[in-house]
Amino acid sequence: MAASASSANHILSPPSPSFPSPPPPPSTTKFSHLSFLNSSSSSSFASNISFPNLSHSLILRSQQPPLFITNAALKTAESLNISLSKTIDPTHITSTTKPTILVSEKLGEAGLDLLRTFGDVQCLYDLSPEQLCKEISKFDALIVRSGTKVSRQVFEAANGRLKVVGRAGVGIDNVDLQAATELGCLVVNAPTANTIAAAEHAIALLASMARNVAQSDASVKSGKWQRTKYIGVSLVGKTLAVMGFGKVGSEVARRAKGLGMNVISHDPYAPADRARAIGVDLVSFDEAISTADFISLHMPLTPATSKVFNDDTFAKMKKGARIINVARGGVIDEDALVRALESGVVSQAALDVFSKEPPTQDSKLLQFENVTLTPHLGASTKEAQEGVAIEIAEAVVGALRGELSATAVNAPMVPAEVLSQLAPYVLLAEKLGRLAVQLVAGGDGIKSVKVAYRSARDPDDLDTRLLRAMIIKGIIEPISSSFVNLVNADFTAKQKGLRISEERVLVDSSPENPIDSIQVQISNTESKFASAESEHGNVSIEGRVKYGMPHLTRVGSFSVDVSLEGNLILCCQVDQPGMIGRVGNILGEQNCNVSFMSVGRTVKRTKAIMAIGVDEEPDKNTLKKIGEVPAIEEFVFLKL
Numbered sequence: 001m002a003a004s005a006s007s008a009n010h011i012l013s014p015p016s017p018s019f020p021s022p023p024p025p026p027s028t029t030k031f032s033h034l035s036f037l038n039s040s041s042s043s044s045f046a047s048n049i050s051f052p053n054l055s056h057s058l059i060l061r062s063q064q065p066p067l068f069i070t071n072a073a074l075k076t077a078e079s080l081n082i083s084l085s086k087t088i089d090p091t092h093i094t095s096t097t098k099p100t101i102l103v104s105e106k107l108g109e110a111g112l113d114l115l116r117t118f119g120d121v122q123c124l125y126d127l128s129p130e131q132l133c134k135e136i137s138k139f140d141a142l143i144v145r146s147g148t149k150v151s152r153q154v155f156e157a158a159n160g161r162l163k164v165v166g167r168a169g170v171g172i173d174n175v176d177l178q179a180a181t182e183l184g185c186l187v188v189n190a191p192t193a194n195t196i197a198a199a200e201h202a203i204a205l206l207a208s209m210a211r212n213v214a215q216s217d218a219s220v221k222s223g224k225w226q227r228t229k230y231i232g233v234s235l236v237g238k239t240l241a242v243m244g245f246g247k248v249g250s251e252v253a254r255r256a257k258g259l260g261m262n263v264i265s266h267d268p269y270a271p272a273d274r275a276r277a278i279g280v281d282l283v284s285f286d287e288a289i290s291t292a293d294f295i296s297l298h299m300p301l302t303p304a305t306s307k308v309f310n311d312d313t314f315a316k317m318k319k320g321a322r323i324i325n326v327a328r329g330g331v332i333d334e335d336a337l338v339r340a341l342e343s344g345v346v347s348q349a350a351l352d353v354f355s356k357e358p359p360t361q362d363s364k365l366l367q368f369e370n371v372t373l374t375p376h377l378g379a380s381t382k383e384a385q386e387g388v389a390i391e392i393a394e395a396v397v398g399a400l401r402g403e404l405s406a407t408a409v410n411a412p413m414v415p416a417e418v419l420s421q422l423a424p425y426v427l428l429a430e431k432l433g434r435l436a437v438q439l440v441a442g443g444d445g446i447k448s449v450k451v452a453y454r455s456a457r458d459p460d461d462l463d464t465r466l467l468r469a470m471i472i473k474g475i476i477e478p479i480s481s482s483f484v485n486l487v488n489a490d491f492t493a494k495q496k497g498l499r500i501s502e503e504r505v506l507v508d509s510s511p512e513n514p515i516d517s518i519q520v521q522i523s524n525t526e527s528k529f530a531s532a533e534s535e536h537g538n539v540s541i542e543g544r545v546k547y548g549m550p551h552l553t554r555v556g557s558f559s560v561d562v563s564l565e566g567n568l569i570l571c572c573q574v575d576q577p578g579m580i581g582r583v584g585n586i587l588g589e590q591n592c593n594v595s596f597m598s599v600g601r602t603v604k605r606t607k608a609i610m611a612i613g614v615d616e617e618p619d620k621n622t623l624k625k626i627g628e629v630p631a632i633e634e635f636v637f638l639k640l
């Protein structure tokens with residue numbers, strides 16, 4: 001049956017499927033988002049920045065129509081080379097309107113210099129939470145240390161402009177990651193540059209606490225000479241429990257071993273062989289705290305570690321234990337610590353961090369002579385501050401330039417080599433999502449999407465998070481006002497009630513190619529183009545990368561081969577001579593250039609599918625004429 005004029009109009013109308021009554025999104029339309037797009041886009045500041053060698057950019061759009069990677073981008077080989085590790089060369093960036101970067105706490109000069117070569121940097125220190133909320137909508141990026149609380153209110157007040165929050169340091173407990181993720185804002189940190197500084201500070205506190213350095217210093221300065229009072233304890237032969245065997249904890253352990261201490265550690269997630277390699281036994285929490293003379297805390301503050309040192313756990317400690325905290329104040333119940341100090345269960349404490357910083361002057365912790373306090377100085381060495389500043393400046397500039405970050409906290413960290421391999425498939429994934437959703441007729445909405453990756457690679461060798469995010473983007477963006485990016489893709493899908501299931505199909509092909517083909521199926525829904533339905537009633541399409549370009553290779557049960565660029569017409573017709581010529585003529589009459597054409601059929605002289613790539617969008621009349629060709633049973637026009 002030929003498509004009627006009215007059905008042709010229907011086919012031309014915007015995609016109609018809906019999602020099953022999603023919970024109301026948190027006013028997503030006004031949020032900023034990161035997205036792969038072309039550098040020639042006209043969106044936000046990106047329009048004014050040219051990124052040579054970087055036409056494939058992950059950058060923000062704010063209240064802009066969706067934009068997608070074009071073939072021009074794809075054809076540029078370098079554009080596929082999204083690098084995580086490359087040094088940022090600001091001379092590669094020409095800009096008329098620079099991104100704006102707010103630095104809310106003191107940052108090393110080298111980092112500021114790097115930021116200034118890229119954006120307009122404003123250093124506004126000591127902002128109150130209200131002032132921060134007032135200012136934030138003027139900025140594309142925010143850089144903080146531990147003293148700025150980046151709450152949900154801050155993300156909401158950003159009104160969609162804030163693209164990246166950079167934490168110049170490790171701990172991100174002062175950033176509301178859930179809010180950042182929901183609103184599509186990337187959070188990056190600088191996880192390595194202050195490790196040694198923090199470890200050295202812990203060792204400094206350990207040694208000075210054992211020898212009463214701070215106390216005796218104050219005593220001498222007050223005119224006293226109390227040699228008996230300040231007799232200390234030796235470290236050699238004592239047991240140190242390192243709580244949290246991560247970057248800092250392991251460096252503390254290494255140094256403590258050098259001081260002749262017996263070091264044990266508790267960390268439920270650390271590999272035992274890494275600990276054993278430096279002569280440290282990983283033990284249970286209770287064993288660590290009950291056998292140690294000194295306990296040094298190096299775990300992050302999380303819901304699981306909050307106040308993990310409390311009345312119960314202090315009660316299990318060896319009488320007279322000594323505690324060092326260079327991690328986060330919140331891991332200790334400070335009232336319980338006061339009680340433990342009063343009872344003598346804890347004989348000394350050295351604290352760099354507090355549940356509230358600075359602690360109030362009436363805090364009892366300030367009144368114990370056997371408690372040594374420093375004002376969150378763990379990361380405060382010249383070297384660490386310069387290192388952290390450069391590390392965070394590179395991460396923030398990289399994110400603003402559209403690169404995926406190696407230190408992303410709320411998005412997959414994809415290593416550079418994996419990324420450059422996956423880049424063409426990223427584009428394929430988005431195009432397939434976009435095509436599949438346009439083939440859905442509507443009805444009950446889209447509830448379930450099945451993705452099958454055919455690959456010769458070992459499952460552990462194929463990270464599909466990036467591809468899944470792009471499929472979600474391709475499916476959701478054409479039919480909603482949500483903007484989807486790597487940060488919020490899974491969250492947005494969940495919000496919309498869209499279930500994505502992924503399957504790996506092992507195939508016998510070259511493992512050099514990460515993926516042989518990707519199949520996207522939208523389950524239990526009718527298609528505008530019945531031939532796209534599989535025998536199970538799913539809208540089903542498949543594609544692969546050929547010569548670096550995404551190709552559509554299967555529609556329903558028909559094999560085709562058409563490059564996914566520009567626009568696409570799918571026709572289902574009786575398999576007979578002259579069809580290509582007739583449709584080609586109709587398009588030619590309207591000066592509509594055919595870029596690709598492919599015909600697929602299952603059985604000779606029965607039914608065939610024609611996939612026609614067109615550079616220009618044919619007008620309604622032209623499409624109507626195609627629909628009126630008697631042998632054409634159905635057709636659909638799709639924008640890629």
Ligand SMILES: NC(=O)C1=CN([C@@H]2O[C@H](COP(=O)(O)OP(=O)(O)OC[C@H]3O[C@@H](n4cnc5c(N)ncnc54)[C@H](O)[C@@H]3O)[C@@H](O)[C@H]2O)C=CC1
Nearest residue numbers: 171198244245246247248267269298299300326327378379
């Ligand atoms: N005072 C300061 O200026 C500084 C403080 N820090 C803080 O030190 C802490 C550690 O930093 P990094 O070593 O760089 O982080 P990391 O992520 O490398 O190490 C944290 C370790 O804690 C472990 N962990 C998680 N939950 C645990 C639990 N319940 N019990 C025991 N271990 C647990 C993890 O498995 C991980 O190995 C962070 O909280 C960070 O914010 C870091 C740098 C400077």
Ligand SMILES: O=C(O)C(=O)COP(=O)(O)O
Nearest residue numbers: 145146168169170171379
């Ligand atoms: O890196 C960390 O986690 C720190 O605690 C350092 O904090 P700071 O940057 O010195 O405020």
